[in-house]
Each structure stands twice: as C-alpha cells, then as structure tokens.
Amino acid sequence: MIAPRPVRWRDGDLRSGWPRRSLRTRLTLAASLAVAVVVVGVCAAAFLVIRYQLLRQLDLHLTQSARLAAQQYRHEPAGVVQGECRYLAAPACAQLAPARPGDDPAKPYLLPVTGITRAVAAGTHGAYYSELRLAGHRARMFTTRLDDGRALQVAVRADTVDQGVRQAAELLLAVGAGGVLLAGGLGFWVSRTGLAPVGRLTATAERITTTRDARHRIELPPGRAGREDELTRLAVAFNTMLEELEKSVSAQRRLVADASHELRTPLTALRTNAELLARSARLTDAQRERAAGALGRQLREVTVLVNDLIELAREEEPDPLVEDVQLAGVVGHAVDAARDHWPDVSFQLSVAPGAESGTVAGVPARLSRLLACLLDNAAKFSPPGRPVEATLTGCGDRLEVTVRDHGPGIADEDLPYVFDRFYRARTARALPGSGLGLAMARQIAHAHHAGLTAERAPGGGALFRLRLPTPSRTGSSHKVLRPPRDSDAP
Structure with a gap:
C-alpha cells in the first residue's frame, strides 16, 4: 500500500498562525484588490493630470499678461507699474527692475528683486517662473527681459488654482472610494459566479461521502454544448468519473449477489454430504462410497467456481509482458x-x-x-x-x-x-x-x-x-x- 502524501502548507501560513481563508474569500479579495488598485491608480493619474493642466493654464496666463505688460509699460520707469502687488487685489500685478541696483527707484519694490532678477535684466539668465507668498497668499511670478535691458516681473494669485486642485482631489477621492466599494461587490460577484461549479462539485462530493451513493451528479448549466469552460469541463469529467464509479460498484454488488446465490446450492449439498458421512456407521458401503464421491465432486465444482470468481472479481488481467x-x-x-x-x-x-x-x-x-x-x-x-x-x-x-x-x-x-x-x-x-x-x-x-x-x-x-x-x-x-x-x- 502506498502511503498518502502529506499536505505541505506554505511557510507564510505556518508562521502567521491564522487559519487559511476559503477559496471564495481569497478570490473575492484578489479581484477586489486588483480592481481597487486600478481605480486608485486611475484616480491618482487623473489628479496629477488635472494639477498639471491647472498649473499650465496659470503659467500661460502669466505669459500672456507679461506680453501685454511689456507692450503697455515699455517706456514706464522702474518700479510697480500695475496692480496692488502687496495684496494682489488686481488680477495681476507687474513691476520693472533694472539690471543695476543703482538704477532702482526711490520707492520700494513690492515684488522681490533678487540677483537672478538682475541677471535676467542683464540678459545672462533666461526667463523663469517662481513661487512666493504675498500678504499670506500663495502667488506665482513670471520674470522675463525687456528689450531696453530691464526685467519685467508679473505675479498672480495661485490660491484659486490650489482651490481647484483641492476640489479635484476631493472629487477623485470620493470616486476612488466608490470604485473600491464597487470593486468589492464585483469581486464577490465574480467569485460567487466563477466558483459556482466548484461549489456544486464540492456539495456533490460531500453528499456522496455522507450517503455513500454514487448515483448523484453535478447539475450542469443548460445550453453550454460547445462552449464549456474549464470548470464546466471539470464538472463533466467528475460526472463521468461518478458514472464509472457507479458501474464499478454495481458490478461488484451484482458479482457478490450472484456469487452468493451460486454458492448457496453447492455449499448446502456439501454440508449435507458431510453430515451424512459423519454418520457413516449407519451407512452401507455403497451408500458411503456414493456420499464420498458426491462430496469429492462437489468440492471440485466449488473449487472451480471459487477460482473463476477470483479471476472475474479481479476486473483486470495480470501485467506480464506480452x-x-x-x-x-x-x-x-x-x-x-x-x-x-x-x-x-x-x-x-x-x-x-x-x-x-x-x-x-x-x-x-x-x-x-x-x-x-x-x-x-x-x-x-x-x-x-x-x-x-x-x-x-x-x-x-x-x-x-x-x-x-x-x-x-x-x-x-x-x-x-x-x-x-x-x-x-x-x-x-x-x-x-x-x-x-x-x-x-x-x-x-x-x-x-x-x-x-x-x-x-x-x-x-x-x-x-x-x-x-x-x-x-x-x-x-x-x-x-x-x-x-x-x-x-x-
């Protein structure tokens, strides 16, 4: 007899100490996690795209404002030329800064003028965007060079962009949460639908184990001829196996019933002749000889019958080489x-x-x-x-x-x-x-x-x-x- 192979659990299952979840639960979690990852990834990508587009639109607005300001204030002296830059009350504010600090106006600048600003005015640094805070508001500033050797700085408030980004994040967060919940529902539906044949197979196997009746079959979905999937083919194979098992069990039962019926008569005759020979003192020599002959003949018949039954009950030929x-x-x-x-x-x-x-x-x-x-x-x-x-x-x-x-x-x-x-x-x-x-x-x-x-x-x-x-x-x-x-x- 071949000893059954032990079931080997994964190391993670042994270390965790938690019982293994059912296949339906694992499939639900796997499907839900896969859909949730996709949903979260799509929402994160959408958030980054929206944020990039809003900032890009802000930069385009700054560029257009700077182009208009350059044409409008080309001959204005240095200093603030548009808007209240301290509070950014206007849609945009602008100021001009010379390349040399000695050419600065008497009134102070409201937008920061740094060495990089001087370099832009001098033509040694290219135009650039920068972030700053004015009167507690986040602002974005664009610095570019005019033809007369001065730097033009244009700033606009960026908190409206921040508000748009925040609203988009909240909306995408709500969509993502709904997508995760939907993923859980879809995962449960997928696992329930996909594992339905496995559930029927398991129920049939358990029913056969309980009743020891191999006549049970797995119910197959109608109208699936030519469109069987792997689980349906498994159910068909299981039903075929049950049919073969039922035939084998029926053949064994029929063989036992037929053998018991056939053996009953010769065994009764054997017992009768044996009891008769046990009282051989009361028999004549001719009667004793007839009883002994009948007993020997019946023993040979029973021996032949038992040998034939053994060969037929084996249900297969020996395995010598042909x-x-x-x-x-x-x-x-x-x-x-x-x-x-x-x-x-x-x-x-x-x-x-x-x-x-x-x-x-x-x-x-x-x-x-x-x-x-x-x-x-x-x-x-x-x-x-x-x-x-x-x-x-x-x-x-x-x-x-x-x-x-x-x-x-x-x-x-x-x-x-x-x-x-x-x-x-x-x-x-x-x-x-x-x-x-x-x-x-x-x-x-x-x-x-x-x-x-x-x-x-x-x-x-x-x-x-x-x-x-x-x-x-x-x-x-x-x-x-x-x-x-x-x-x-x-």
Missing part, C-alpha cells in the same frame, strides 16, 4: 486438452493455409484458457455423434478462430446475455457449469484487444467467433495488457 504467440500451436493445444477432457465428443481442427504461421500479441496461458472455455461450452451442447469444429483462418491484419457445435443453438432472446456472469440459458440449466466460462472468455479477449461474438450457426448450432489483431496492427508486442472495461463490451 509476447508474440503462434496462434496455431495454442489452438492445437487447446483442442488436444478438450479431447482429453471430453472423450465422448469428437473435435475437428482446421487451419487455413497461411494461418499456421500467424502470430498474435498475447499471453499463451490466457489464450489457452479462453479457447478452453469456448471448446468446453461447445462440447456441453454437442449432441452424440456430431463433432465440435474449430477453425483458424487469417483475414488481413487479423487471425480468426471459430468454434462451432451442432447443438440446439442460441435462442434469440439469449444472444445479448451469453457473455454475462452467471447467465445460463433455459436449455443449459440442467447441464454442469456455473455460467462463468463465457464471461471469463470475454474478459480475456478484451484484454488482448480482440473481439468475441456469438451467433446462430447456419444449419443449427452455435458459432463463436474470436478475432485477434496481429502485432502489425497493435504495434510492438512487448507491452502491458490494459485492464478490460465494461464499456468495451461488444
């Missing part, structure tokens, strides 16, 4: 063994030209058992003076063995059941046997990839036809026999 078997020799050996076992029956063997050297891939002992079952069945029904005919022929990539008797034949209502276990036709119930020989023959034939059929022979009698593929059809002969299945039945 070899190339010369079928003519196996058929001849089986016919010779049948002659010894049935001395009162005539057996005729006919081998067609070319078939005597034909080979098949198989196990010689199992093929001999198959042929012995067919020959024994034919001998049982063969009338006195009429032979049992065995013929070996070759047809294309197959070798065919036929076994025919001249008995009453097989009734039409019995033909579908001749290879079933324990099935015995009405005309055969008075004859010796357990009804397992033909079932065993079919099992061996299936294991050898062969076809075995029964039919009414022309002119009366039964005809069994065994078709065996040659190694050229089955490939290499050195392979393992596959187990037979009920679905392989002809």
Whole structure:
C-alpha cells in the first residue's frame, strides 16, 4: 500500500498562525484588490493630470499678461507699474527692475528683486517662473527681459488654482472610494459566479461521502454544448468519473449477489454430504462410497467456481509482458486438452493455409484458457455423434478462430446475455457449469484487444467467433495488457 502524501502548507501560513481563508474569500479579495488598485491608480493619474493642466493654464496666463505688460509699460520707469502687488487685489500685478541696483527707484519694490532678477535684466539668465507668498497668499511670478535691458516681473494669485486642485482631489477621492466599494461587490460577484461549479462539485462530493451513493451528479448549466469552460469541463469529467464509479460498484454488488446465490446450492449439498458421512456407521458401503464421491465432486465444482470468481472479481488481467504467440500451436493445444477432457465428443481442427504461421500479441496461458472455455461450452451442447469444429483462418491484419457445435443453438432472446456472469440459458440449466466460462472468455479477449461474438450457426448450432489483431496492427508486442472495461463490451 502506498502511503498518502502529506499536505505541505506554505511557510507564510505556518508562521502567521491564522487559519487559511476559503477559496471564495481569497478570490473575492484578489479581484477586489486588483480592481481597487486600478481605480486608485486611475484616480491618482487623473489628479496629477488635472494639477498639471491647472498649473499650465496659470503659467500661460502669466505669459500672456507679461506680453501685454511689456507692450503697455515699455517706456514706464522702474518700479510697480500695475496692480496692488502687496495684496494682489488686481488680477495681476507687474513691476520693472533694472539690471543695476543703482538704477532702482526711490520707492520700494513690492515684488522681490533678487540677483537672478538682475541677471535676467542683464540678459545672462533666461526667463523663469517662481513661487512666493504675498500678504499670506500663495502667488506665482513670471520674470522675463525687456528689450531696453530691464526685467519685467508679473505675479498672480495661485490660491484659486490650489482651490481647484483641492476640489479635484476631493472629487477623485470620493470616486476612488466608490470604485473600491464597487470593486468589492464585483469581486464577490465574480467569485460567487466563477466558483459556482466548484461549489456544486464540492456539495456533490460531500453528499456522496455522507450517503455513500454514487448515483448523484453535478447539475450542469443548460445550453453550454460547445462552449464549456474549464470548470464546466471539470464538472463533466467528475460526472463521468461518478458514472464509472457507479458501474464499478454495481458490478461488484451484482458479482457478490450472484456469487452468493451460486454458492448457496453447492455449499448446502456439501454440508449435507458431510453430515451424512459423519454418520457413516449407519451407512452401507455403497451408500458411503456414493456420499464420498458426491462430496469429492462437489468440492471440485466449488473449487472451480471459487477460482473463476477470483479471476472475474479481479476486473483486470495480470501485467506480464506480452509476447508474440503462434496462434496455431495454442489452438492445437487447446483442442488436444478438450479431447482429453471430453472423450465422448469428437473435435475437428482446421487451419487455413497461411494461418499456421500467424502470430498474435498475447499471453499463451490466457489464450489457452479462453479457447478452453469456448471448446468446453461447445462440447456441453454437442449432441452424440456430431463433432465440435474449430477453425483458424487469417483475414488481413487479423487471425480468426471459430468454434462451432451442432447443438440446439442460441435462442434469440439469449444472444445479448451469453457473455454475462452467471447467465445460463433455459436449455443449459440442467447441464454442469456455473455460467462463468463465457464471461471469463470475454474478459480475456478484451484484454488482448480482440473481439468475441456469438451467433446462430447456419444449419443449427452455435458459432463463436474470436478475432485477434496481429502485432502489425497493435504495434510492438512487448507491452502491458490494459485492464478490460465494461464499456468495451461488444
């Protein structure tokens, strides 16, 4: 027996000490997190784009204001030329600053004049934007050079831009929060919808475990033919597995019921003869001899029946390597063994030209058992003076063995059941046997990839036809026999 492999948990699960969440919860969290990350990322990108556009619009406004101021105040003296720059009451304020500090006006500047401002006026530094605070308000200033060698500074309040950015952030935050909540709902819906087949599969498996009834099936969604996804295919495969399991369980139960029924009569007879022999002092020598003979005969019958049951209950062939078997020799050996076992029956063997050297891939002992079952069945029904005919022929990539008797034949209502276990036709119930020989023959034939059929022979009698593929059809002969299945039945 192979020991079950232990389940290995991830190191994170062992270290955390928390129980593992269900698959639905994990899928919901994963889907929600994925959508939430996308929503937050989109909102953050939108915030940055809005902020950039607002600042860009402010810079464009400063540039246009500076262009108009340069044309309007080109000949004005240095100093404040527009607006109340201290409080920025006007839409914009402007002032002119010379390159040299000695040329500054007497009144103070309201916008800061730095060394960089002087450099712009002197033409050694390019125009630039800067941030400053005036009277507690944030402002943005643009400094550029005029043609007369002075620097023009234009400033506007930027708190309106800040207010727009803040309102956009609040709006995007609300949208992001709503998106996260929506992501949670969508994640739950996705996990519930996507894992519905898994839930049905789990419920069916648990129901089978509780009731030990393999007849339960997973309900499949209608109208999905040709559009199955992975989970639907899993459900279909699980239903197929349950069907095979149900067939196997039914076959086992039927075998046990049939075996108990068949064993009841011989065991009762054995017990009766054993009790009779236990009182052998009261029997005559002839009675004692008849009871002992009956007991030995019944023991042999029970032994054969039990051996046949063991082979059939195995439901598969042993796994020896298959070899190339010369079928003519196996058929001849089986016919010779049948002659010894049935001395009162005539057996005729006919081998067609070319078939005597034909080979098949198989196990010689199992093929001999198959042929012995067919020959024994034919001998049982063969009338006195009429032979049992065995013929070996070759047809294309197959070798065919036929076994025919001249008995009453097989009734039409019995033909579908001749290879079933324990099935015995009405005309055969008075004859010796357990009804397992033909079932065993079919099992061996299936294991050898062969076809075995029964039919009414022309002119009366039964005809069994065994078709065996040659190694050229089955490939290499050195392979393992596959187990037979009920679905392989002809």
